[in-house]
Amino acid sequence: MDPLTTEEGRPPQRVRVDLAGRTARRAAARQELEEQTQVGEVLIRGLVRAQLALALSLAGVVILLLGSLPIAFALFPALADVYVLGLRLPWLLLGVLAYPLLYAVGRLYVRQAERIEDDFSKAVGTES
Amino acid sequence: MSGSPFALPAVIVVTVLTIAIGAYGLRFSRTTSDFLVASRSVSPRWNASAISGEYLSAASFLGVAGLVMKYGADVLWYPVGFAAGYLALLLFVAAPLRRSGAFTLPDFAEARLGSRMLRRWAVFFVVVIGWLYLLPQLQGAGLTMRTLTGAPYWVGAVVVGAVVTVNVATGGMRSITFVQAFQYWLKLTAIAVPAIFVLIVWQSGGLGTLTGAQPPTFDEQTQVRVDTGVTVFVEDPLTLRAIGRVDGTAVDGSLDWGTGEHEVGAGTVLVFPAGAQVPHISGLPALSGETWAAPLGSGGGSRDHPLFATYSLILATFLGTMGLPHVLVRFYTNPDGRAARRTTLIVLALLGVFYLFPTLYGALGRLYVPQLLITGQTDAVVLLLPGAALGGVLGQLLGALVAGGAFAAFLSTASGLLVSVSGVLSTDVIGRGTVRDFRRAAAVAGLVPLVIAAQIDRLDVSQVVGLAFAVAASTFCPLLVLGIWWRGLTDVGAMAGVLAGGALSLTAVLITVFGGELGGWPGVLLAQPAAWTVPLAFAVMIVVSRLTASRIPPNIGRRMLLLHAPESLGLGRGAPD
Numbered sequence: 046m047d048p049l050t051t052e053e054g055r056p057p058q059r060v061r062v063d064l065a066g067r068t069a070r071r072a073a074a075r076q077e078l079e080e081q082t083q084v085g086e087v088l089i090r091g092l093v094r095a096q097l098a099l100a101l102s103l104a105g106v107v108i109l110l111l112g113s114l115p116i117a118f119a120l121f122p123a124l125a126d127v128y129v130l131g132l133r134l135p136w137l138l139l140g141v142l143a144y145p146l147l148y149a150v151g152r153l154y155v156r157q158a159e160r161i162e163d164d165f166s167k168a169v170g171t172e173s
Numbered sequence: 174m175s176g177s178p179f180a181l182p183a184v185i186v187v188t189v190l191t192i193a194i195g196a197y198g199l200r201f202s203r204t205t206s207d208f209l210v211a212s213r214s215v216s217p218r219w220n221a222s223a224i225s226g227e228y229l230s231a232a233s234f235l236g237v238a239g240l241v242m243k244y245g246a247d248v249l250w251y252p253v254g255f256a257a258g259y260l261a262l263l264l265f266v267a268a269p270l271r272r273s274g275a276f277t278l279p280d281f282a283e284a285r286l287g288s289r290m291l292r293r294w295a296v297f298f299v300v301v302i303g304w305l306y307l308l309p310q311l312q313g314a315g316l317t318m319r320t321l322t323g324a325p326y327w328v329g330a331v332v333v334g335a336v337v338t339v340n341v342a343t344g345g346m347r348s349i350t351f352v353q354a355f356q357y358w359l360k361l362t363a364i365a366v367p368a369i370f371v372l373i374v375w376q377s378g379g380l381g382t383l384t385g386a387q388p389p390t391f392d393e394q395t396q397v398r399v400d401t402g403v404t405v406f407v408e409d410p411l412t413l414r415a416i417g418r419v420d421g422t423a424v425d426g427s428l429d430w431g432t433g434e435h436e437v438g439a440g441t442v443l444v445f446p447a448g449a450q451v452p453h454i455s456g457l458p459a460l461s462g463e464t465w466a467a468p469l470g471s472g473g474g475s476r477d478h479p480l481f482a483t484y485s486l487i488l489a490t491f492l493g494t495m496g497l498p499h500v501l502v503r504f505y506t507n508p509d510g511r512a513a514r515r516t517t518l519i520v521l522a523l524l525g526v527f528y529l530f531p532t533l534y535g536a537l538g539r540l541y542v543p544q545l546l547i548t549g550q551t552d553a554v555v556l557l558l559p560g561a562a563l564g565g566v567l568g569q570l571l572g573a574l575v576a577g578g579a580f581a582a583f584l585s586t587a588s589g590l591l592v593s594v595s596g597v598l599s600t601d602v603i604g605r606g607t608v609r610d611f612r613r614a615a616a617v618a619g620l621v622p623l624v625i626a627a628q629i630d631r632l633d634v635s636q637v638v639g640l641a642f643a644v645a646a647s648t649f650c651p652l653l654v655l656g657i658w659w660r661g662l663t664d665v666g667a668m669a670g671v672l673a674g675g676a677l678s679l680t681a682v683l684i685t686v687f688g689g690e691l692g693g694w695p696g697v698l699l700a701q702p703a704a705w706t707v708p709l710a711f712a713v714m715i716v717v718s719r720l721t722a723s724r725i726p727p728n729i730g731r732r733m734l735l736l737h738a739p740e741s742l743g744l745g746r747g748a749p750d
Contacts, residue, residue, distance in 0.1 A: 089734050096737060097658050100264040107260065111253070115483045118468035125246070125467040135468045139249035140532045144525030147260050151518045154264055159511060162739045169742060 088169065095161045103154050111143060179573035180321040187359070187577040188336055191584050194352050217512050221519030223350045224503050226357030228255075228520075229527060230306070230586035231313030231552075234360060234579050236635035237528070239551035241535025243457060245465035247479065250486050251635065252528040254642075256521065258494025263517040266495045268510035269657045269736040277597050278501055278649060285656045287726055288664035291671070296601045298648045298675055299498040303594035304622045305641040305682070306497070307587055311626035313552070314583040319400065320553045321576055327627045333580070334626070337587040338619030341595065342612045350506065356585035357523060363578020364530045367559040367571035371537055374562050388459040389451045389543035394444065397544045402439045405452040405547055407432055408459055413449070417441025445544075454549035465539070478694065482701045489643040489703030495653055496645030499589035502596060509740045534558050552635075555579065594618040639701075640682040647674030647706040651714050657736055659715075660729050666718025674710025678702050 118124055118135060127134040132141070233255060240248040275281040279295040282288070311330040318329030340352070388408070399417075407430045415424045418438030434455055437443065445451075453459045494500060507513040538545065538554035541561040545551045556579060559571035592615075599607075599614035648671045655662045655670075681702035698705065718725075726732065 085734075086730055089730060089737065093658065093733055093737050104261070104264055107257070111257070112484075112487065115468070115480055115487075119480050122467065133246075133466055135246045136249070136466070136532075139246070139253055141529065143253045144256060144521075144528060147257055148518070148521045148525055151260050151263050151521045155514050155518050158268070158514065162511075166739055166742060 088165075092161070092165045096158060099154065099157050099161065103150050107147070107150055110146065114138065179569055180576040183573035183577035184318075184321070184580045187580045188332070188584070190355070191352055191581075192336065192340060194355055217507070217516040217519060219350065219354050220503065220506055220512075220516045221523060222357045223353035223506075224500065224516065224520050225523040225527070226353035226355070226360065226581075226585045227499060227503065227589035228524070228586070229357065229360050229582055230638070231310050231579070231582055232635050232638035233527070233531065234364065234582035235313055235317070235552045235555050236309075236638065237531040238534035238538065238555045239553070240635050241532050242538040242545065242551040242554050243549075245460065246468045247483060249532065250483060251490065251639070252531060254487055254490025255494070256524040256528055257491050258642075259517055259521050259524065261491050262495040262500070263514060263521070266653050266657065267504060267513040267517045270501065270653065271504050271507050271513035272510045272736050272738075272740060274735075276502075276505055277593070277600070278498055279597055279601060281656070282652060282667070285726075285732060286662070286664040286667055288668070291664050291668045292601070294668060294671055294675075295649075295652075296597045298644070298671065299597045300594055300618075301675075301679065302496070302641055302645050302648075303498050303590045303618070304625075305637065305644065306499070307590050307594075307622040308626050309635075309637045310583045310587040310590070311622060314580070315626070316550070316552060317556060317576065317579050317583075320556050330623065330626045333583045333587060334619055334623035337584060337591055338615060338623075341588055341591045341619070342615035352588065353585050356581045357527075359581045360578045360585075361523075361527055363574050363581065364527065364534075364555070367575055368530045368533050370567070370571055371541075371558060371562045372533065375537055375540070387450070388453075388461050389539045389546065391445050391447055391449050391451060391543060392540070393447045395447075395544050397443045397445065397547055399437050399441045399443065399548060400439065401548070402437065403548050404434055404436050404455040406434050406455050406457075406459070407452045409450040411445070411449045413446065414444040415441060443547075451543040451546050453546045457546065457549055459546075462539075478697045481704065482697050485697075485701035485704035486639065488707055489639060489646050489701070491646075492650040492707060493642030493644075493646035493703070496649030497641070498593040498597070498649075499586070501649075502593040503589070511739070531555065537562065591615060591618055637686065640678075640685065643701070643703040643706065644675065644678045644682060646703050647678040647710045650707065651710045655711070655714055655718075659718075660733060661718050661722065661725060662714065663718045663721045663724040665721045665724060666714050666716075669717040670710045670714025673713040674706050677709065678706040681706070 114135075124134055129137050233252070237248070237252050237255075240251060270281065273281050273284055275284050278299055279292045282295040283292040311334055314329035314333035315326040316329070318324045318332070319326050410429070410431050412427060412429050414426060415428045415437075416426075417424065417440055419428060419441060420436050430452070435452070450459075504513050504516075507516055534555045535551075538551065538558050542554055542557045545554055545557070555575055556572065559575060560568040562568070563571060595611060595614035595618040598618055599610040603610055603614045603617065651670050651674065652667055656667065681699040685700050
């Protein structure tokens, strides 16, 4: 594959057939954003806040799940002697299971972040 | 030490392939933009392979296994942190950074805060972190060449330094994208295939258990050549044969070692009988299998306050990745913010697969090549394990495969670092960012660490890498996170935070690397500084920004729009792309 083109190739530019009213509303929203009026401020603040809340909550999940491990091992040393699937618990958790966890959280984030962006796009202009 | 006859050819093949692919890419590199960011036309899958290929350095390929072999469960946080850093990058940085449209970290700092002064300091820390990270790559190359061929330490360092400098100077980044993507798959193959063979041998009635009540022992008579003089600690008295200098006197024959420290001169050959307990280099505790396998048994190398050291390490690696210049520069090659996110997600998967393997080498190394604990050079375990466990032609071939993979690791990470360091040097220090400036900058950027690396022989690969992470986490992480998410950040606040975090973490690094051994709290605070330098950098940035709130850029709303709105809307950037 030629690495210099996107995988799917570029689809032809879509032409939007739309009701005049909706287009006008979006154009107005775009202008609010571009001109930094108060309405535009509220829109962009909403977007940033939603994305930050998503990122922080998912980071929180990881901190809770992974970050509690050193303390847990320190408080309950017996955990280190538990065998699961032939591996000691710390080795199974840190050596193997941590990686699928990171990927799963990342995947969830990408999906949700794109959803937030799509909502924003719908509110102010052409969907991407 | 290993003497696999195929190892050197493997290293040569990898090096020649790297140059060849670089030359192929050269045909496409015409403009400055091509050189720096491959004209932003790289698809997520290629980009993700390239990022992973670039990221998996000597520390990942050799260092993690070496640390696991020495210290056990505690250091599993290194690879987890190396991977988790990309999650932090994905959550807080990837898409907005791409949307900022900046080429480099200093570009981002200037675009967001409009300060030339801040830009200059950003350039300074890009170069410092880049060189700090280049050193262990060159040293890893030196160690590998010495292990494989017995060549002097500087040979490997010079070979890697020269190949990379020429390649970067002539091809720039687009050719590097091809090279890096190829390197990831090469490295994965090189570490996974031998690991699977070794695992099969061990499972089918190989050498005993990993978690026994005793420290490692020699399972057969073992000959060890000590290249650099070393002091070892012997727990169980033993009788061995030695040729060379031991405890200051020349010996040639049988020797009794009582409990205590013994000094072994450079070039001495020791022959240990089967069943003897392996002496450890002085300062490295001889861990029983039980203690080694348990968390907080070894404190990951820091004997005092292992819990603090563990959390500090987690913080440094989780937050340091986003501040590594060679990682960030690659995000500009994504076509847009969404592609940047998808790229990062694929990177998480690719790294997750890779990091399953180094741990295996470290663990099985305690059974098959315990003699590495004598010299403490456990970084060589990945190179030596296949030959020791399998033997014969198969062992030699697999040993050659890991050697090739290790060289791929040095070449790719060093290339990435060199591209980003010479990128900022060519635009900010040496010239104005023309192709010719870039070539000159690459020569300078490659030469400096090469000269330093040739001087210092015995610096611990993983330790230096860990410290580079700590500096990155204390400088660029707060700058990026606050710059992207907080309107209140000012140029003065950002500069105060970067300088405070940078100066403190860098001081800690220098004291740890060049200073004497410190015990107790001061020792652990300096050896693992992230836990206090990172929060401090954030705090300084926030407090000083609050105090200078009148300096918040007037068009901040527009800048936030640019960072966070999807590109397709064309908001905040004048006209749609």
